[in-house]
Amino acid sequence: MAEYDEHHHDVLVIGAGGAGLRAAAEAAAAGASVGIVCKSLLGKAHTVMAEGGVAAAIGNVDERDNWKVHFADTMRGGAYLNNWRMAELHAKEAPARVKELEGWGAVFDRTPDGRILQRNFGGHRYPRLAHVGDRTGLEMIRTLQDRVIYDRVDVFMEFTILELVRDGDRVIGAFGYDREKGGFHLFQGKALVLATGGIGRAYKVTSNSWEYTGDGIALAYRAGGELRDMECVQFHPTGMVWPPSVAGILVTEAVRGEGGVLRNKLGRRFLFDDIPPLYRDQTADNEEEGWRYTQGDKNARRPPELLTRDHVARCIVREVREGRGSPHGGVYLDIAWIKERIPNAEEHIKRKLPSMYHQFKKLADLDITKEPMEVGPTTHYLNGGIKVDGDSQMTTAPGLFAAGECAGGLHGANRLGGNSLSDLLVFGQRAGRYAAQFAKQNPAGRVDPEQVRQIARRAVAPFERNRAPQEESPYALQRELQETMQELVGIVRTEDEMRGALQKIENLKERAARVEVDGNRMYNPGWHTAIDLGNLLVVAEAVCRSALERKESRGAHFRLDYPDKDERFGKVNMVARAGHAGALEVRMEPIPEMPAELRQIIEEMK
Amino acid sequence: MNSSATFRIWRGDAQAGEFRDYQAEISEGMVVLDAVHQIQARQANDLAVRWNCKAGKCGSCSAEINGYPRLMCMTRLNDLPLDRPVMIQPLHTFAVLKDLVTDVSWNFRVKKTVKRFAPRPADAPDGTWRMAQADVERIQEFRKCIECFLCQDVCHVLRNHQLMDQFAGPRNYVYAASLEMHPLDTQNRLADLKDRHGIGYCNITKCCTKVCPEEIHITDNAIIPLKERVVDEHYDPLAMLLGRLFSGSRNKANTRA
Ligand code: SF4
Numbered sequence: 001m002a003e004y005d006e007h008h009h010d011v012l013v014i015g016a017g018g019a020g021l022r023a024a025a026e027a028a029a030a031g032a033s034v035g036i037v038c039k040s041l042l043g044k045a046h047t048v049m050a051e052g053g054v055a056a057a058i059g060n061v062d063e064r065d066n067w068k069v070h071f072a073d074t075m076r077g078g079a080y081l082n083n084w085r086m087a088e089l090h091a092k093e094a095p096a097r098v099k100e101l102e103g104w105g106a107v108f109d110r111t112p113d114g115r116i117l118q119r120n121f122g123g124h125r126y127p128r129l130a131h132v133g134d135r136t137g138l139e140m141i142r143t144l145q146d147r148v149i150y151d152r153v154d155v156f157m158e159f160t161i162l163e164l165v166r167d168g169d170r171v172i173g174a175f176g177y178d179r180e181k182g183g184f185h186l187f188q189g190k191a192l193v194l195a196t197g198g199i200g201r202a203y204k205v206t207s208n209s210w211e212y213t214g215d216g217i218a219l220a221y222r223a224g225g226e227l228r229d230m231e232c233v234q235f236h237p238t239g240m241v242w243p244p245s246v247a248g249i250l251v252t253e254a255v256r257g258e259g260g261v262l263r264n265k266l267g268r269r270f271l272f273d274d275i276p277p278l279y280r281d282q283t284a285d286n287e288e289e290g291w292r293y294t295q296g297d298k299n300a301r302r303p304p305e306l307l308t309r310d311h312v313a314r315c316i317v318r319e320v321r322e323g324r325g326s327p328h329g330g331v332y333l334d335i336a337w338i339k340e341r342i343p344n345a346e347e348h349i350k351r352k353l354p355s356m357y358h359q360f361k362k363l364a365d366l367d368i369t370k371e372p373m374e375v376g377p378t379t380h381y382l383n384g385g386i387k388v389d390g391d392s393q394m395t396t397a398p399g400l401f402a403a404g405e406c407a408g409g410l411h412g413a414n415r416l417g418g419n420s421l422s423d424l425l426v427f428g429q430r431a432g433r434y435a436a437q438f439a440k441q442n443p444a445g446r447v448d449p450e451q452v453r454q455i456a457r458r459a460v461a462p463f464e465r466n467r468a469p470q471e472e473s474p475y476a477l478q479r480e481l482q483e484t485m486q487e488l489v490g491i492v493r494t495e496d497e498m499r500g501a502l503q504k505i506e507n508l509k510e511r512a513a514r515v516e517v518d519g520n521r522m523y524n525p526g527w528h529t530a531i532d533l534g535n536l537l538v539v540a541e542a543v544c545r546s547a548l549e550r551k552e553s554r555g556a557h558f559r560l561d562y563p564d565k566d567e568r569f570g571k572v573n574m575v576a577r578a579g580h581a582g583a584l585e586v587r588m589e590p591i592p593e594m595p596a597e598l599r600q601i602i603e604e605m606k
Numbered sequence: 607m608n609s610s611a612t613f614r615i616w617r618g619d620a621q622a623g624e625f626r627d628y629q630a631e632i633s634e635g636m637v638v639l640d641a642v643h644q645i646q647a648r649q650a651n652d653l654a655v656r657w658n659c660k661a662g663k664c665g666s667c668s669a670e671i672n673g674y675p676r677l678m679c680m681t682r683l684n685d686l687p688l689d690r691p692v693m694i695q696p697l698h699t700f701a702v703l704k705d706l707v708t709d710v711s712w713n714f715r716v717k718k719t720v721k722r723f724a725p726r727p728a729d730a731p732d733g734t735w736r737m738a739q740a741d742v743e744r745i746q747e748f749r750k751c752i753e754c755f756l757c758q759d760v761c762h763v764l765r766n767h768q769l770m771d772q773f774a775g776p777r778n779y780v781y782a783a784s785l786e787m788h789p790l791d792t793q794n795r796l797a798d799l800k801d802r803h804g805i806g807y808c809n810i811t812k813c814c815t816k817v818c819p820e821e822i823h824i825t826d827n828a829i830i831p832l833k834e835r836v837v838d839e840h841y842d843p844l845a846m847l848l849g850r851l852f853s854g855s856r857n858k859a860n861t862r863a
C-alpha cells in the first residue's frame with residue numbers, strides 16, 4: 001500500500017500563493033533546485049482574491065511617507081504584540097519588493113507622472129497601497145507565477161501534503177498525495193518552506209476558499225513547531241451578507257478608501273460615535289473632512305470608516321445587536337452617494353472598483369453605483385501563525401521555514417489592510433533566500449521508511465472503516481466545527497463560551513477518528529475533506545486555547561468578560577505547541593525588548 | 607423561492623461516464639456551484655469539482671452548463687430555466703479526469719513556450735520605470751484574465767480539431783498580447799506566434815470573446831492586432847495586397863487563416 005514516487009529538491013515549497021511563489025523565485029535565483037506543491041491549480045491560490053493593494057512606503061503620492069511611518073502604523077495596528085523585527089524589515093524592504101515586481105511585468109495603476117499610484121487604506125497614515133483597480137492580488141500572483149514557470153522550478157499542482165518527514169528534529173521532506181490520481185509521493189527537500197495561508201475554513205462565514213484549512217500550521221505543529229498569537233483572528237468588517245449563498249465574500253476596504261461610508265438603518269454614520277483614543281488625533285471629526293481625505297487632501301484626517309479592521313468590525317456587530325442593522329443582519333456600505341460630490345461618479349466607481357461592481361451586479365442583482373451594499377464581518381485572516389525567526393523565517397524546527405499568512409509575528413494582534421500582500425513579498429523572498437542557504441549548508445536527510453508507511457496508513461484509514469452505525473461524514477463534522485467556532489470563538493468572546501467550544505472540539509476529535517469516505521482515491525473531495533478536518537481541528541484548538549489565556553481585549557481579540565486592554569498581557573505573546581503527552585499547551589512568552597531606535601520611532605509617531 | 611430543481615450532472619472518468627440526476631433545494635441567490643456543493647455534501651460525497659474563490663476571480667470552476675461554457679460560481683439559478691434539468695458537464699475540449707474535473711495541464715505547458723517578459727533598462731536611477739496610465743490600460747485588460755480556459759474550451763480549433771500541438775489558443779494569445787504590447791517589453795514573439803503558436807488558424811469567429819467571463823475583447827484587442835503585427839513583420843505579398851484592398855484590419859488578418 002505504501003508505494004510512492006520520490007522527488008528530490010534543494011528547497012521544497014508548500015503552497016503556491018504569493019509567499020510560496022516569491023520564495024520559489026528567490027530560491028531558484030540562488031541556484032537551488034526547487035519544487036512547489038500546491039492543493040489547487042497554479043495561480044488559483046487565495047492571493048488571487050486580494051483586492052485593495054500592497055502596502056509599501058514608496059512615497060509616490062505623499063512624499064512624507066517613509067519606512068518609519070509604515071513601521072509605526074503596523075505596530076500601532078498590531079497593538080504592539082508584533083515581532084518588531086519583522087515589522088521593521090517589512091517596512092524597510094516592501095518598497096524594493098514592490099518596485100521589483102514591475103521589472104517582472106506587473107502593471108500597477110499610475111500617477112499622472114507615470115509612477116506607481118498609491119491609495120489610502122485603513123490604519124495607514126499616508127496613501128500607501130500600490131494597486132491595480134481592485135484586483136491587485138490577481139496581478140501579483142500572475143506576475144509571480146509567470147516568473148516562476150520559466151525558472152528551474154517543478155510545480156506539483158493539486159497535491160496535498162499529509163505530514164512533514166523528520167530526521168531527528170530536522171524537517172527533511174514531506175509526504176503527500178496527488179489529488180487527481182490519488183497516488184502517494186515523497187518529496188525530499190534539504191530545506192522546506194511552508195506558505196499555506198490561513199484558517200478561514202474553521203469558521204462558517206469566511207472570505208476564504210476551501211484551501212484555507214490551516215494545513216501548514218498543523219503540519220508545523222505536528223513536526224514540533226510553535227504557533228504564536230493564534231487568538232488573533234481577523235474578521236474583515238465588510239463581507240457580503242446577502243444573498244445567503246454568497247455570505248462572507250469580501251467587499252474590499254478600497255470601497256471605503258474611495259469615499260464609501262458605513263451607515264446604520266437610521267442613516268447614521270455610526271463610526272463617528274466611537275473613535276478609539278489611540279486614533280483620535282488622526283481621525284476626522286466631521287463628514288466634510290473625511291471626504292476631503294479620501295480625495296487626497298493632505299491636510300485632512302481620515303474618516304472613521306478607515307479605522308482598523310477590528311474596531312470597524314466590532315462597531316458593526318454592535319449596531320446589528322442593538323437593532324440598527326440592515327434587513328439581512330448587516331449595515332449599509334454606500335459608495336453611490338459620492339455622486340453628490342463628483343461628476344461622472346458612476347464611471348468613476350466602475351473604473352476604481354470594477355470587480356466590486358461586477359460582483360454585486362452578478363451575485364446580488366445590485367448596482368453599487370446606485371444603491372448601498374449590505375455588509376457585515378467575515379472571517380478573513382489569521383494574524384498569528386507559525387513562530388519564525390524574524391530575519392530568516394526559520395521556524396523552531398530546523399530546516400523548516402514559513403512565510404506569508406501561515407507565519408505569525410508581523411501583524412501582532414491585528415493586520416492592516418495591504419500589509420498582507422507586502423508580507424508575502426518581503427518574507428517570501430527572505431524565506432526563499434534563507435532556505436536556499438540552509439540547503440547549501442546541509443546534506444539531504446535520511447528518510448525512515450516506517451515513518452512514511454505510518455503516514456500513508458493513517459491517510460487511507462477512512463476508506464477502510466467498515467460501515468458502522470457510528471460512521472461519520474467528513475462534511476457534517478466540518479460543518480459542526482465551523483458553527484462552533486463561529487458562535488463560540490468569534491468576534492466577541494467569553495470564557496464560558498470558549499470552554500464550551502473546547503468541549504465540542506474534543507468531541508469532534510473523537511468522531512473524526514470514525515470518519516468514513518466512499519469511492520476511491522481519485523479526485524475524491526470526501527477524502528480531501530476528511531484529511532483537511534484533522535488540520536482544522538488542530539488550528540481550532542490552538543485558537544481557542546490561546547484565546548482563553550489572553551484575559552484582555554486587544555486588536556482582533558475581544559473578550560466581553562475582559563473588555564479592556566491589560567498592560568500585563570501587552571508584554572506577552574501566547575505560544576502554543578504540542579506538549580510531551582501530545583496535548584496542546586499554551587504558554588506566555590515575554591515580548592523581547594525593542595531596541596531604543598525603534599522605540600523612539602514609535603514615540604515620535606504617536 | 608424555496609423549492610427544488612433537478613441537476614443532471616456528468617459522472618465518470620476517462621474510461622466511462624453517464625449523466626445522473628440529483629435533486630437540490632433551491633434558495634434565493636443560489637448559483638450553480640452552490641447546488642453542486644449541496645449535492646456533494648448530501649448525496650455524492652465523492653463528486654469531483656474544482657473551485658476556489660466562489661466570486662469569479664480564480665477561474666477554477668469552469669464547466670458547461672446547459673451546453674454553454676461558464677463559471678459555475680457566477681451562474682445564477684434564476685437565470686436558468688428550472689422546469690427542466692440543469693445539465694452540468696465538464697469542459698469538452700480537455701480530457702476528463704473525473705466528473706466535472708478535466709486535465710487542463712496542456713494550457714500551462716503551452717504558456718511556458720511564449721517567450722517571457724524582458725523589460726528595457728529602468729528609466730530612473732532607483733530602478734523604476736515611467737509609464738502613463740493611458741499606455742498601460744490596454745494591457746491591463748489582458749491582465750484581467752483569470753485563466754478559466756473557457757475560451758480554449760469553445761475555440762473550434764481546439765474543440766473540434768484538437769490542434770493542441772500547433773495552436774496555442776485564445777488564452778495564450780491574450781498572454782502573448784499582454785507581453786507584446788507591454789510598454790516596457792523588448793522581446794519579439796511574432797515569429798513564434800506565426801509558426802509555433804499557429805495564430806493563423808484563428809479565423810476570428812469570436813466565440814472565445816463571447817464566453818470570456820472577464821469580458822476581455824480577445825479577438826478585437828488581442829488576436830487581430832497580433833495577426834496584423836505578424837503580417838507586417840513577416841512580409842506576405844498576398845496578405846499585404848488584400849490588406850490594402852480591403853483596408854479593414856479584419857480582412858487583412860483573415861487571409862492568414
Ligand atoms: S476567434 Fe479565433 S481564437 Fe477565438 S474562438 Fe474563434 S478561432 Fe478560436
Ligand code: SF4
Pocket residue numbers: 665750751752753754755756757758776777780814817818819820821822824
Ligand atoms: S481570456 Fe477570458 S475566457 Fe480566456 S482564460 Fe482568460 S478569462 Fe478565461
Ligand code: FES
Pocket residue numbers: 656657658659660661662663664665666667668677678679680
Ligand atoms: S470558484 Fe473562482 S471563478 Fe468560480
